[in-house]
Amino acid sequence: MVAQGLIFGEGPVWNRREGRFYWVDIIGDTIWRWTPEVGAEVFIRPSGRANGMTLDRQGRLLVAGWGSRSVWRIEPDGVVRTLASHYRGVRINTPNDIVVRSDGRIYWTDPSGALFIPGMEGDDLQRYLDNHPVFRLDPDGTVVEAVADVSYPNGLCFSPDESRLYINDTWRAHIRVFDVAPDGELSGGEVFYSLVGDEPGVADGMKVDGEGNVYVTGPAGIHVIDPSGRLLGRIKVPGHTTNMAWGEDDWRTLFVTTYSSVFRLRLGIAGIPVGPEADA
Amino acid sequence: MSQNFEPVASCQGQAGGVIARDGHILFCAVDESRILDFDPDSGAVSEFRRYTSRISGLAPWPSGRIYAAQSGSRRVVQLNPDGSVSTLSSRLGGRVHNHPFDLTVDGSGRIWFSDPYSAIPAQGPQVFERLGHASVLRLRQLPNRHWTMDRMTTDTSFPGAVQVSADSSTLFVTENDPDPQGRRELRAYPIFADGNLGRPAVLHTFGSDHRGPHRGGYGLCLDAGGRLLLCAGSTESGPGPAVYIFGLDGHISGTLALPENPAACCCLGSEIYVTTVGGRLLRADAG
DSSP states (O other), X not given: OOBOOXXXXXXXXXXXXXXXXXXXXXXXXXXXXXXXXXXXXXXESSOSSEEEEEEOTTOOEXXXXXXXXXXXEEOTTSOEEEEEOEETTEEOOOOOOEEEOTTXXXXXXXXXXXXXXXXXXXXXXXXXXXXXXXXXXXXXXXXXXXXXXOSSEEEEEEOTTSSEEEEEETTTTEEEEEEEOTTSOEEEEEEEEEOOOSSSOOSOOEEEBTTSOEEEEETTEEEEEOTTSOEEEEEEOSSOEEEEEEESTTSOEEEEEESSOEEEEEOSSOBOOOGGGGGO | OOOOOEEEEEOXXXXXXEEXXXXXXXXXXXXXXXXXXXXXXXXXXXXXXXXXXXXXXXXXXXXXXXXXXXXXXXXXXXXXXXXXXXXXXXXXXXXXXXXXXXXXXXXXXXXXXXXXXXXXXXXXXXXXXXXXXXXXXXXXXXXXXXXXXXXXXXXXXXXEEEEEOTXXXXXXXXXXXXXXXXXXXXXXXXXOTTSOBOOOEEEEEOOEEXXXXXXXXXXXXXXXXXXXXXXXXXXXXXTOSEEEEEOTTSXXXXXXEOSSOEEEEEEETTEEEEEETTSEEEEEEOO
């Protein structure tokens, strides 16, 4: 166990250069970090109810601003820079999770959960968009609606070669897979996997390992699905699992967030590195 | 006294809180998570707000703000004139409270709201357990503009409608225990100068008959003369759905029969508007 006593853990990401693990407590309104042999410490509080996080190729922390209704980044000098908050002049919903492609294009899911879930309030709780899109931010600063027809988009992740983007839908309890064009456009979108099980847990966080297997939170913990959509097995996790991220030097440690805790476990297959090491 | 109520607007599912504002009637389409705007002059109905997370009660405030009981998100919010929504406070002693149902504002700007349990859970993950009590709570703004919340009743278990008297000296509360042996009554709590409540007087009690317990009161409002109007009852048991009019002496001075089970009520001039469980907005002229 890495941490406990959280109210709603989420947003795990490993920073290999720092040798540190970062995660959030959404309702606790805090970004935490954990250093081996040191332990956990507050990194940012208040956080604008930060949710999903990742690192770009420059090593900058990218944050899905759940309560702040924005996507933001921490610059090397520590300055927080808002990258996106509106789409066509309208305030977006509440960014949930975030990924960045090797060319710098950022994709995030934009359901409206922070507008209605108790304890996750931001500064404006009015929803202005009539759908829950997946957005893309191009390097020139343009916000594009990448997918419009998701019921409640939540986790998202690329295949190892970035030719596919997986997006899960909490309300429909399934994962869809999209083909990714060089210019970032998405096509396809067929259902890749439907979650089954009566145990606690929903489609939430999602990641891919180095062999292309998809790991998604769901009933009982984490469902592991091969690239063809076949369930390989489930990793049972105590508590309600929210997200996961690989880390440590060999990227074989899986950090798992739940409502209340952060766990880590060792796996045989390495995950996909994030940050500058992704191109190594 | 009896009047014919006519339907003037409708929504899908249950309707809820209703207020008069700027000559219009705003009412909650609770199951649709919308607030609708009825224009009495033209008869037109338009959408005032959408995505309201089951707002069930409304209270206007002179600055143009509207306070709202957001049952689906377990908090009291403020609807701002610019279209945005702010939360005031969702915690009582650090704990997220239950499901606000109705609210009223006194002359000092304090917001009194009923906080019953709800059979419909809040939206999203169920992170917070409900409180160990269902009470009337009060929000009070501090000089630093933050809001603080206090529990004001300890004798309620199913608080429903709330209404402060015109002189802010009395808080009217309906208690709606559906158990045949439970209390279903309209209470009048004196509001002391220090803001606390005294022992309530029971203005009306709903009983039971061979068809079952009588449905209690779910809507309260004041008319232009400061009289209290209570909408209560059902077609399933008792004397039937009605608006009860209480004189300033606390006695019933009249009743208006309703064609269906009411949810809430408000007055605009001499007109009475009543929303219903069946999703209609009814109107009658009280003369």
